[in-house]
Amino acid sequence: MCGSSISSNxxxxxxxxxxxxxxxxxxGRWVEVPAAERAGVLTHxxxxxxxGANFEDDASLVLRGHWVREHVFCETVPGLENVQxxxxxxxxxxxxxxxxxxxxxxxxxxxxxxxxxxxxxxxxLGYPFETFNHAGIVRATDHGAPPSGATTVDNAPDPAxxxxxxxxxxxxxxxxxxxxxxxxxxRHAFRYFMGRDETMADACxxxxxxxxxxxGSFYALLDALATSDTFLYRTHGGSR
Numbered sequence: 286m287c288g289s290s291i292s293s294n295x296x297x298x299x300x301x302x303x304x305x306x307x308x309x310x311x312x313g314r315w316v317e318v319p320a321a322e323r324a325g326v327l328t329h330x331x332x333x334x335x336x337g338a339n340f341e342d343d344a345s346l347v348l349r350g351h352w353v354r355e356h357v358f359c360e361t362v363p364g365l366e367n368v369q370x371x372x373x374x375x376x377x378x379x380x381x382x383x384x385x386x387x388x389x390x391x392x393x394x395x396x397x398x399x400x401x402x403x404x405x406x407x408x409x410l411g412y413p414f415e416t417f418n419h420a421g422i423v424r425a426t427d428h429g430a431p432p433s434g435a436t437t438v439d440n441a442p443d444p445a446x447x448x449x450x451x452x453x454x455x456x457x458x459x460x461x462x463x464x465x466x467x468x469x470x471x472r473h474a475f476r477y478f479m480g481r482d483e484t485m486a487d488a489c490x491x492x493x494x495x496x497x498x499x500x501g502s503f504y505a506l507l508d509a510l511a512t513s514d515t516f517l518y519r520t521h522g523g524s525r
Contacts, residue, residue, distance in 0.1 A: 302330065303423055322416075322423050324454040325461060327353070333414060333421030341418040342383045342428070344374060347391075347404070350411025357460060358442050359469035362406050382428045384415050405440065412436035413453040441465075471495050471506065478510060490515040 302318050326332055336352050337345040354360050374386040375394070391397055391404035416434040418424055424432040434452040441447050443465035450456040460466050471494050475483050483491060490513040497509035510516055 321452075321454060325457045327357075327414070327457045327460070328417070328453050330417075330421030333417050334419070337419035337421065339419065341420075341424075342377055342381070342386065343419060344383065344387050345419045346383060346387055346411030346415050347407050348411070349414045350407035350409070353410040353460075354406050356473065357466050357469060359472055360406070360442060363403050378428070380429050382415070382430065384412065384427075384433065409436050409438045409440075413450055413456040416453055467498065468495060471498060474503075474506060475510065478507070479515070486520075487515050489513075 302316075303322070304316050304318060307314055307316060322328070333345075333349070336348045337343075338348060351362050354362055374383075374390050375381075377386075387404075387408060391400040391408060413434040413436050415427070416424055416432040426432065434456075435450065436456070437449045438456075439447050443463045446459055446463055446465075448459075450459070468491075471491060472483055475487065475491060475494065490510065493513060494506050494509045498506040
């Protein structure tokens with residue numbers, strides 16, 4: 286039974302990309318996914334499903350927008366303990382998309398005023414990914430209408446990102462060129478390998494890591510960290 290499971294069947298597992306008839310060979314598994322649908326990690330089915338809700342018309346866009354705000358922009362969204370209303374979407378409908386349900390609950394509805402201060406940090410960053418469902422599969426239709434990944438971002442920490450986007454490929458491509466997003470990535474790498482947050486005393490190490498990462502090599506970034514005084518020495522009472 287395990288030998289025939291979908292996890293080991295390349296003819297089935299590729300369906301999430303909308304690609305069929307992939308041969309079970311190393312060479313055959315290298316296929317080009319549609320350039321208009323996928324561009325980088327944020328459009329990968331693994332990321333989309335990991336940050337998707339349980340159903341296709343749930344608030345996956347909120348989860349994805351929250352992740353982008355905190356992990357790509359290194360900003361913080363207030364916690365759920367601050368929510369003063371019932372945090373739930375309206376009833377499901379065959380003609381109401383997740384976009385519409387989220388917008389009604391957090392931007393236009395009777396409780397929107399209590400929700401908007403937090404959701405304005407997430408919604409616009411999550412809307413582009415509504416061309417995918419909760420499992421990361423490209424939507425053919427969205428409750429009777431064409432899927433929409435359009436959004437307008439007006440509160441990104443990088444001013445260059447504050448503009449309108451037609452789809453997730455435009456959005457993720459813009460993020461890939463953002464120096465702020467790159468610096469956030471460097472900080473997350475630092476925190477992971479050092480087991481702590483950065484401080485002002487780590488500024489030189491972070492700058493060296495960023496410079497080493499300029500060519501796109503993660504190995505060079507790690508080499509810069511592993512050979513830095515920050516990594517090699519531990520301070521105590523202001524001295525090594």
